Amino acid sequence: MRARDFLPLALGALIDKPMRSFLAALGIAVGVAAVILLTAIGEGLHRFVLAEFTQFGTNIIAIQPGKTQTHGASVGMFGSVRPLSLEDAEALKRVPQVTACVPVVQGNAEVEWSAGQGDSRSRRVTLYAVGPDFPRAFRMAVALGSFLPPDDLNAPRAFAVLGAKVRQELFGELSPLGQRIRVGGQRYRVVGVMAAKGQVLGFDLDDTVYIPAARGLELFNRAGLMEIDVVHDPEARPESVVAGIRRVLSARHGSEDFTITPQQQQLEVMSSVLDVLTFAVGALGGISLLVGGVGILALMTITVTERTAEIGLLNALGAGHGQIMALFLGESAGLAALGGAVGLSIGLALAQLLHLLLPDLPVYLSWTYILAAEGVAFTIGILAGLAPARRAARMDPVEALRSE
Amino acid sequence: MRPRDNLAYAWQTLRSQPMRSALMMLAMAIGVGSVVVLTALGEGARRYVLDQFSSLGTHLLIVIPGRAETSGGTPGVLSGVTPRDLTLDDAAAVARSRQVARVAPLNVGAAQVSHGARGREAVILGSTAEFLHIRHMRLAAGRFLPPGDPAHAASVCVLGAKMRSELFGAAPVLGAWLRIGDRRFRVIGVLAPQGQQMGFNTDETVVIPVAAAQQLFDTPSLFRIMVEARGRDSVERAKIDIGEILKARHEGEEDVTVVTQDAILSTFDRILGALTLAVAGIAAISLSVAGILIMNVMLISVAQRRSEIGLLKAIGATPATIRRLFFTEAALLSLIGSLLGWLLGWLASLGITWLYPTLHATPPLWAVLAALGMALGMGIVFSLLPARRAARLDAALALARR
Numbered sequence: 001m002r003a004r005d006f007l008p009l010a011l012g013a014l015i016d017k018p019m020r021s022f023l024a025a026l027g028i029a030v031g032v033a034a035v036i037l038l039t040a041i042g043e044g045l046h047r048f049v050l051a052e053f054t055q056f057g058t059n060i061i062a063i064q065p066g067k068t069q070t071h072g073a074s075v076g077m078f079g080s081v082r083p084l085s086l087e088d089a090e091a092l093k094r095v096p097q098v099t100a101c102v103p104v105v106q107g108n109a110e111v112e113w114s115a116g117q118g119d120s121r122s123r124r125v126t127l128y129a130v131g132p133d134f135p136r137a138f139r140m141a142v143a144l145g146s147f148l149p150p151d152d153l154n155a156p157r158a159f160a161v162l163g164a165k166v167r168q169e170l171f172g173e174l175s176p177l178g179q180r181i182r183v184g185g186q187r188y189r190v191v192g193v194m195a196a197k198g199q200v201l202g203f204d205l206d207d208t209v210y211i212p213a214a215r216g217l218e219l220f221n222r223a224g225l226m227e228i229d230v231v232h233d234p235e236a237r238p239e240s241v242v243a244g245i246r247r248v249l250s251a252r253h254g255s256e257d258f259t260i261t262p263q264q265q266q267l268e269v270m271s272s273v274l275d276v277l278t279f280a281v282g283a284l285g286g287i288s289l290l291v292g293g294v295g296i297l298a299l300m301t302i303t304v305t306e307r308t309a310e311i312g313l314l315n316a317l318g319a320g321h322g323q324i325m326a327l328f329l330g331e332s333a334g335l336a337a338l339g340g341a342v343g344l345s346i347g348l349a350l351a352q353l354l355h356l357l358l359p360d361l362p363v364y365l366s367w368t369y370i371l372a373a374e375g376v377a378f379t380i381g382i383l384a385g386l387a388p389a390r391r392a393a394r395m396d397p398v399e400a401l402r403s404e
Numbered sequence: 405m406r407p408r409d410n411l412a413y414a415w416q417t418l419r420s421q422p423m424r425s426a427l428m429m430l431a432m433a434i435g436v437g438s439v440v441v442l443t444a445l446g447e448g449a450r451r452y453v454l455d456q457f458s459s460l461g462t463h464l465l466i467v468i469p470g471r472a473e474t475s476g477g478t479p480g481v482l483s484g485v486t487p488r489d490l491t492l493d494d495a496a497a498v499a500r501s502r503q504v505a506r507v508a509p510l511n512v513g514a515a516q517v518s519h520g521a522r523g524r525e526a527v528i529l530g531s532t533a534e535f536l537h538i539r540h541m542r543l544a545a546g547r548f549l550p551p552g553d554p555a556h557a558a559s560v561c562v563l564g565a566k567m568r569s570e571l572f573g574a575a576p577v578l579g580a581w582l583r584i585g586d587r588r589f590r591v592i593g594v595l596a597p598q599g600q601q602m603g604f605n606t607d608e609t610v611v612i613p614v615a616a617a618q619q620l621f622d623t624p625s626l627f628r629i630m631v632e633a634r635g636r637d638s639v640e641r642a643k644i645d646i647g648e649i650l651k652a653r654h655e656g657e658e659d660v661t662v663v664t665q666d667a668i669l670s671t672f673d674r675i676l677g678a679l680t681l682a683v684a685g686i687a688a689i690s691l692s693v694a695g696i697l698i699m700n701v702m703l704i705s706v707a708q709r710r711s712e713i714g715l716l717k718a719i720g721a722t723p724a725t726i727r728r729l730f731f732t733e734a735a736l737l738s739l740i741g742s743l744l745g746w747l748l749g750w751l752a753s754l755g756i757t758w759l760y761p762t763l764h765a766t767p768p769l770w771a772v773l774a775a776l777g778m779a780l781g782m783g784i785v786f787s788l789l790p791a792r793r794a795a796r797l798d799a800a801l802a803l804a805r806r
Contacts, residue, residue: 295700
């Protein structure tokens with residue numbers, strides 16, 4: 001049988017009974033559409049989360065006091081017998097290929113501004129006591145004025161920089177530059193306002209006030225920093241920078257009593273978790289694909305029984321086992337491929353619709369999953385056709401012809 | 405036709421086409437089975453989390469220093485420090501509330517713990533005698549921190565089970581001295597192994613008096629205050645009470661966050677519940693695919709049984725009777741299929757529980773009922789069209805065709 005004859009014969013049978021072909025293909029289509037839609041949401045979420053994290057740059061290395069890890073953070077942040085000091089942060093600047101180094105103490109304090117005539121406004125905010133390199137390290141922009149100046153390490157001037165929301169709440173439309181505010185009871189002068197950054201993973205970055213690190217240690221009466229963030233040259237290998245940091249800090253502390261976490265490493269862990277999630281969701285959609293495969297199996301079984309006479313005739317005319325088998329396999333695979341194609345367009349349309357209706361929900365169509373869904377649909381079609389096709393091929397032509 | 409005859413007739417039809425019926429039941433069974441297994445998994449995860457939380461203590465409230473104006477993220481994430489310390493005196497004041505049964509101040513930090521040549525870094529918990537009861541911990545040997553003035557920094561410590569085996573091996577441990585940071589402590593007790601609790605392993609901790617921890621970590625402030633309310637009813641009143649007491653002590657400034665365990669619990673409960681529902685919903689899509697399959701096969705079967713339907717009509721069957729016949733067939737198919745699926749799902753859940761004993765994967769009743777109901781509904785809805793087509797057949801034409 002030539003390929004030109006094979007196709008019309010296999011597909012002609014499908015077109016001959018449009019309703020049942022349509023319904024069988026519909027089963028596969030629903031499965032494929034489910035897989036594509038679900039993985040699109042999964043992939044979209046994946047990209048969204050990674051983008052949220054990488055907006056601060058990818059070449060950041062975090063150093064926390066203490067070596068024991070729980071919940072992915074070092075317990076040493078809360079208390080440690082060997083705290084990280086401002087001098088440690090200063091020393092890390094001398095590690096090769098390090099471009100910026102930011103000491104961080106994070107806390108919570110009341111910020112107060114009196115506009116005069118007894119009009120006083122206050123707000124509880126997240127307080128970041130940081131070094132002057134902070135905006136450069138985390139790629140944050142200053143909207144008004146300037147960030148904290150590079151003052152003396154241990155005796156910086158009492159300057160504060162406001163987050164966009166704090167500025168709005170305390171000053172409204174007035175210019176805050178040069179105004180005196182109270183942070184945790186101490187007096188500071190506002191020198192700048194950060195550009196709005198919005199929420200990052202449920203954490204409002206605009207409801208913050210930045211003050212110099214040494215002042216933060218004093219305000220909170222803390223012995224050491226919570227974290228030192230080191231930014232390295234993007235060209236440099238993170239491993240060599242980590243080794244350099246370890247060498248310098250170990251020499252200063254006498255032992256390795258700190259935890260170094262390159263952001264790259266965190267991103268990889270997060271990425272693999274999200275990949276597994278997307279795959280799992282896709283597999284859930286795959287259950288429908290499986291049921292669709294059962295549908296094709298049922299249809300093909302019925303078809304083979306119905307067309308016993310036709311098979312007998314083909315046999316009598318000299319069609320080989322392989323040819324008859326190929327004919328029925330082609331039919332079931334054609335059904336599945338058709339369903340897959342319909343499912344693909346439904347899935348794509350639904351994903352687009354979802355994107356239009358809920359712009360906040362990240363949707364991303366990944367070719368890998370689209371091709372995988374189509375591939376699985378096709379494979380299921382072939383597998384479902386296998387048993388009925390074998391039965392058809394093994395029929396005795398005489399018996400088959402007699403059944404008419 | 406009487407209902408009994410109706411049923412017998414439908415059953416006969418299904419039996420005459422065993423392969424076809426088996427495949428349709430299989431499709432239904434896959435759908436129902438996956439819904440049952442997935443909801444069982446979700447329910448197992450939910451129960452696991454609930455168990456973990458209740459093992460942390462009951463009627464628990466946690467006082468965290470610091471407060472954020474914008475409520476983003478869980479309050480438990482607040483790691484911040486505040487200009488005004490949460491002190492031991494604050495903890496003592498909270499204990500005076502009528503609604504409060506027990507109070508344990510808590511300080512956490514990391515330090516090197518060593519005994520002889522062996523040493524490792526460990527999480528140090530600074531607390532008081534009450535901590536044992538509030539956190540529902542048990543002792544394996546010795547006794548817990550002695551009661552008394554919490555400001556008294558006694559040089560005693562209680563070891564977690566794993567710390568004990570790592571530092572001392574099989575050697576006797578009670579009464580031995582070990583070094584935490586730059587101080588010496590005498591071991592007076594060992595905690596019973598507890599394993600992981602919400603990602604925190606108490607076996608790898610050392611508990612010391614809270615005042616000693618404050619000296620060790622050079623901090624005047626507490627990390628948390630754990631409060632146990634008198635009962636379930638007083639949790640909410642205790643929360644208000646604590647807020648007022650601390651506000652009065654902090655010169656009218658509200659700079660603490662009080663979290664009730666119930667609030668955290670219900671958040672987790674909601675998240676996991678929604679997750680289970682979503683997963684079950686995705687699996688339920690396969691039920692609609694199974695419904696399409698049933699419709700397809702029944703349409704074929706209507707076409708194949710034209711003469712039989714014609715005969716039935718010729719001997720006086722009304723369209724309603726014919727419709728009922730096909731409904732019964734579909735209902736029977738989906739019922740058997742979904743019961744089979746339920747059985748399969750139930751067995752799979754048992755298998756999962758057997759493999760992972762910590763995860764009690766039992767399918768919740770609502771999910772089983774919903775899956776069965778939906779399967780039955782799908783079967784009947786998708787048999788509407790074939791049944792109508794069969795009922796509308798003209799008797800004479802149907803008989804004449806053959």
